[in-house]
Amino acid sequence: MADTNTLQYTAKDFKSDQEVRWCPGCGDHGILASLQKTLADMGVPKEKYVFVSGIGCSSRLPYYMNTYGFHGIHGRAAAIATGVKIANPDLMVWEMTGDGDALAIGGNHFIHAVRRNIDIKILLFNNEIYGLTKGQYSPTSQRGLVTKTSPFGTIEEPFKVGELTIGAHGRFFARTVDYNLQLSGEVYREAGLFKGTAVVEVIQNCVIFNDGVHEAITNKEFRDDRTIVLRHGKPMIFGKEHDRGLILDGIKLKVVKIGENGITEKDLLVHDAEEANPGIHYMLAGMQYPEYPFALGVIRAVKSQTYDDAMIEQHKQVQTASKIRSVDDLLMSGSTWEVE
């Protein structure tokens, strides 16, 4: 294998010869570009990457990556990715999925992958709509959304990806926005370096069926005032003027203005992504505009043993203790008798 330090890739090395078929203006183009650039700089040999996906627009991404790729069936990407990683822990496994794929039909596999802490990186493209089937509501659609299958508005509550991840015992949760290639690159890299299930929610715009659904937090005019980029060890500051922040008020988060009521930067919460207690992370992941800024960046990154490492460790323990080294040993073990 090539020395990883000498690996010189550019984004182009990760482009496959397949024509990208997403709609013009789709947020997925930005995600792909940012991912290809990030992977080129990760220092991982190209043949070690495996991209696994389910079904949906997001799930076409593996075809556009010049790496090993597996386009699965609807909802099952997490299960397929789990099998790949356990079969060969040397691989770096990325799962590409969407809000319908991961949280509706694939909800079960999603929560169990997260619970087990399999070392896979899950990029969940959240556009709050079913695009490939042409515009039906998804498990993340806001209550009341009018779609082809909810002509009078949905009457159900959406999942929030971060809350679900943390609720499923998730150790890593991050969020980024499709157009923000800089932040996306940072977040994908963090997810890639993290040992364990890393869930990245990508706020993604579907230009055809749900255009502008994230407008309130993505519009250039006011996005800096309505989002906060969390960075480990840094105070929770946001706003165009860097003049607002978050404090803990009783058992709730609260937005404050620096300079008002004697508040200084020192009074603000300092982000600790590595804190095992999920309390603050859960609140950060659940923040919604207009009461709060919408949180971006790495919200939670807590180290713990991965499933794949635990399996390797258990194998070693059992192999040290067991007298059975081969199938012949096994067949002759226990009660046997000889017929002359």
Place this chain on the structure above:
Amino acid sequence: MGKRSKVIERDAVVIRFSGDSGDGMQLTGTLFSNTSALFGHDLSTFPDYPAEIRAPQGTVGGVSGFQVHIGHKQINTPGDYPDILVAMNPAAIRANAGWLKPGATIIYDTDSFTEKNIQRAGYKEDPFAEDKIETLNLIGAPITTLVKETLKDLDIDPKTVLRTKNMFALGMVYWLFDSQLDYTEKFIDDKFGKKPVVAEANSMVLRAGYYYAETIEALTPSYRVLPAPIASGVYRNINGNQATAWGFLAAAEKAGLKLFIGSYPITPATGILEELALRKDLGVKSLQCEDEIAGICTAIGASYAGNLAVTTTSGPGLALKSEALNLAVMTELPLVVVDVQRGGPSTGLPTKTEQADLWQALYGRNGESPVVVIAAGTPSDCFHFAFESAKIAVEHMTPVLLLTDSYLANGSEPWKIPSMKDMPAVKVPFAVSDDKEFLAYERDPETLARKWAIPGTPGLEHRVGGLEKTKKGSVSYTPENHEYMVRMREEKVERIQSEVPDLKITGDKKADLLVIGWGSSYGHILTAVTELIEEGYTVAATHFNYIRPLPKNCEEVFSGYKKLVVCELNNGQFANYLRMKYQKFTFTQYNKIQGLPFTVREIKDHCITLLEGK
């Protein structure tokens, strides 16, 4: 050993242990079987237990049975009807009354024949009279009282005392067969090693039962079954699930691959997952998944990444796996799916046996979806066919569906242990990186199998998936390409026929009647037809283990007989499959759909009816 008033020498004897599902009948039967095997008997067992872990005590629905057939000759079935029934309560009498041999011996616990238990079993007052079996050889023993008496000086709680009742019954049976108690005593010591007082109690009760039978010997004949003349070698008892699991281990070792199993617990298949979960010493990666779909999908992922991947289930689980099985068809990855069939449809009869998933295995998926279908014939056979399934899957880059069933899974028989050096090689069609562009669906000209490109290999980066692909591996919706690929996948599976062994015939190549079976009915059909031939009938049998593709010589075999009858535990699925494949023959069918295996008698009677032209 005491003097015996009357010893009956027999070629074979069938014993059935029957009681409440909490009475330990499965364990009692297993211990008896192992002891018999050590003595050199050939044998076959059939556990038959209710779906409920602890059904209401004393009811017929809660009766758990374990039947074992031991012999001085070759034993191919667990026996139709018992010569000896051990009945721990009246419900066990009721459950078995219609299934006893004339002149059978019944050993029963008189203490359990209380008014309440008698009525709970559905009798008025006298079970033996009401079921008209009072003329059988009835040996009542106050087992509960005797067990309490035996253990009165031990410091042990009353619940544990009552739990040893099965050992008393086992002791009595051992006396009937003049068996040694050593094996069972050693087992008791191993099992209760941490609780010496419980071990002591079980051993004491086992001996008490033995001596009690000796004391009342005047009441009964005892049996002697000489060792069977079986081929020399080292043997062990093995059940179908264990044999299946070990067959995969053998294939993985021969192929030089790691074995991966992704499964979800389901009766009666769980034993395979449990067996492989134990084998971390052999590097097995076992994953108990969140559901059936994850079971197969993790296996597909593992296969893509280069492991020998299997997933195990039963009928309802196979239904859930069907979409993903097609993903393996489309991506042309090696995968073995085991369906340990049970009574269906839906939850059906979860603990009972049936062969009714054949069509599901062949056809239960969307689109043109060819997979190899193989069915094992006996419990130990499962080793061979699991091995073969894995070998075919890997060498031909295809999913293989292995059908076993509840009867095979739980049934056991002595098995001559093979040596790995005698097992065939498994050749893995790895893709090798060279200067040329890697084409994911380029095929071997002979087998039509594509190459297996393992992620992590530089230069072989490629994409697979459920969408139709070109030879290169690019997505394609071109009409001609789709038809071509459909035909290629079909042809790839059909070409495996060249490796399928020819059908064998028991009996003459020409006769009045050919009895056709597949899968687990092997032993019953073989026994029935062998006996019919001995009785002078002109009949033969043939048996299918390869369902798709079928053996080459089917037509040639079928041509030799005036009548053909397909015997199967369903409503005629294989018969209809053969009708479709071989339209010039007339296949009659003989079916049983009761959640139970055939009896030899049933098959013989049906054959005689056909032979006599009625």
